Amino acid sequence: MVISQKNYLAIAVSGLCILSLIVWRDMPYYPDEVALQFYAGRFIQDKGVSHGLFALCSSWGLKVPMLLALPAWLLSKTMLLVNPVQFRIFPLLVTLTIALYVAKKAVKGVNPLAVLIISTGFIGVAGSGLTMARPEFIHLLNLLFCLLSFVYWDNSEVRKLYIGIFVLVGLLASASLSVYVHIQGVLFVPLSIVLAILLCRSFTYKIIPTILSVAYLFGMSIAAIIGFSRGMSCDNYPGIQSYLSSMTVDIHAVVLQGFFSWVNNNFVGYSQSFLYNNEYAIGYLPSVEPESIVYFIKLRFLNWFIRIILFFNLVIFFGVLFFSVFKVINGLFCYFKAKYTCKKYFDIRYLLLCLIVSPIVFLYVYDAAHNFYRTFFLNYVIVVVVCLSLAGFRSGYFKHLINIYALVCICVVASSLLVNFVLFNKYLKEGFVGPSIALNSLGAVNDDILELASACKLNMDKGRIIVDDLTYESMKRFSILFPITYLDLQGQLTGLGTKRVLDVAKPRGVIARCSYVEHAGLVYEHKNNGLCCANYSYL
Known part of the structure; x- marks a missing residue:
């Protein structure tokens, strides 16, 4: 495939990704978007005190930790200055920027057709959640700056001091925002720490910025963990404590139903949010009611293909995890033992891959509720990793399988876009709100x-x-x-x-x-x- 064809391919895939988000532009203002403003966007108004959502709990009214005061102030100031319609521009920009970069990067790989897989980040109704201004988009912002940090470190052509300072500040700011809005952001801090060290190594004076960056990220994470443990504490009201605990996986329940049964049920719960269903969680989307039996059968087939793609993306993703862990362990062994049988010493790229994949695997296992917005976020990161991994995978035999899989993916996503436009766009334009409220009524x-x-x-x-x-x-x-x-x-x-x-x-x-x-x-x-x-x- 010549360079011009690769560019056209990247443009076409990017266009599909943009359309897959635009079709959801009229999504109403979801209750959890308001909840984000309540517990993470009121630092200025409440004078540095975090009141949260549960007024009965002892955690209500705690001071925001000093190391998290800057991201808390920044988020509060932003939410005061912009309205929810304007604030939704941020998740759209972050999501599309990642998709466009991955598309540009993937077509340069040995398997350029693998770029089609990035479109599965918007498969089914996934775009409906990716447009929402929830904590997950700030996690994506952090991962975007992680991506920029890697590009800066890996490409000597862009190693200008002012670019490095901008990327480092963006990395630290996005990491602190990610940790502040939700404790799951702590899972990505090790990745940010390693990339901050790599960034600082390219500076002339590297010791002081390295120490300050690592100390800030580490201290901020500890402060967030302590604050979270207090914030999730409601021992004085067992009913609320039980409700908070139900959001995570119950190990006892896993043992009772059996591991393989739990794996199956976990995938079914994970994939259900992407499908065209008779009803959706708390009715956030209008129910899908096909007008004819033929249309119903077509949707069943589309749901079937969506589940297949989600399954294979997960399998490949777990394969990437096992491979990267093996390479890290092998690299460390060779590095310390200095064996002549090793072709390479430790490759930092595999460590970075581990630090990206591991948090997503943890959240996939840990999230018992399978809330649609979190599953869409997990799928998006999974798709980015799978797309870039398969684009660079060198194997003559598997190349044909990768190309076939990529073509199936693009067909299913294109079908999803058409169905979303036919089924949902009309209802959303006519003012469907469900449990939410129309953006123009705020x-x-x-x-x-x-x-x-x-x-x-x-x-x-x-x-x-x-x-x-x-x-x-x-x-x-x-x-x-x-x-x-x-x-x-x-x-x-x-x-x-x-x-x-x-x-x-x-x-x-x-x-x-x-x-x-x-x-x-x-x-x-x-x-x-x-x-x-x-x-x-x-x-």
């Missing part, structure tokens, strides 16, 4: 909120107001806000009821949708365009 309630605040005589500047997903955006600049859904959830998990939770949280009032207020069993004083308010200062 700023439309400002006047209603001001009227309600005046009617209920709420002093907004003093904070401590109960809000919901719709009203939060208009009130985010005020201190100590309580998400009504989590107050209601705490009342259910503890059996105390929402009113008893208020006795502990001590809110000054509520401005939220009346349906949420009524579901929580709270009283309200005034109502305006579906929003209700009440003043609880007397409590």
Whole structure:
């Protein structure tokens, strides 16, 4: 394949990836996107205190660790300056930048057709989750700077001092943001540490930046782990503690159902989110109801192929892990023993590969809930590794198999894009919201909120107001806000009821949708365009 053909191939695949995300541009504002703002985007408003989501737990109201203050401030400032529609540009840019780079890199390999595999990052309905501004996109941002760090270290042509400083600062900043927004970001810190060391080695004065970078990444990780252990502690309310613990794998349950049965069930749970289903988790997408039996059969076949591709991507991914671990162990053995039988000493590339693959394998095994947004993130990283690995895989016999597999992948992804446009695009444009809210409705309630605040005589500047997903955006600049859904959830998990939770949280009032207020069993004083308010200062 000549160079011009490779470039056209990369452009075509990149175009498919872009279209696979654009088709989901009207996705409504998902509740977890608001949750991210509640627990990770309020450093400035709450004066350095992390209030989180569970007001009953002893972890509520802890100070943000000093080493995490900078990423906390940066995220809080960004979320104050931009609205959710603008903030969604960041996950789109990060996701597509990685896809475009991988496409450009893969076509230069010995198996250029393997570039088609990168499109499986958007297979099925995966794009619906990749457009959301959740912690996973910040993990991808960290991995993007890891990729840039490797390119800088591996390519002498780009080793300019100002480029190196920019990449190093970006690596440290993205790693700290990744760790701050979710503890799973700690899993990628070892990769960031190794790459920071490699970056600093290219500087003229390397010792001080190396020590400072490693010390910051290590100290920040320890602070995050300590903060997470406190944040996940709710021993005073066993119901909430049990709920938090249910999000991770239960080793006892694995033993009871048997290892192979667990492996099968784990894959089924992992792959289910990508398929065209009759219903989706909490109804975040409209249900798929084929108009004819023929269409139904076609979707069943497409689901079958999606599962096959997900399965083979996982198999190849685990194969990459075993191979890289073997090469690292063998390289270390040869390096320290200095045996003449070894062709090469330790190759740092295999260590980097281990540090990328291992966290994803851990999350795949550890995530018992199989939430769609996390499975889409895992699949995306898996696809990047598989694509680049197969593009550089040297084997005449397997090359034909790789090409066939890549062609099957592109056909399935193209079919997914067509189905997504036909099945979902119409509903999303017509205003489907499910459990979410339409993006264009976030700023439309400002006047209603001001009227309600005046009617209920709420002093907004003093904070401590109960809000919901719709009203939060208009009130985010005020201190100590309580998400009504989590107050209601705490009342259910503890059996105390929402009113008893208020006795502990001590809110000054509520401005939220009346349906949420009524579901929580709270009283309200005034109502305006579906929003209700009440003043609880007397409590």
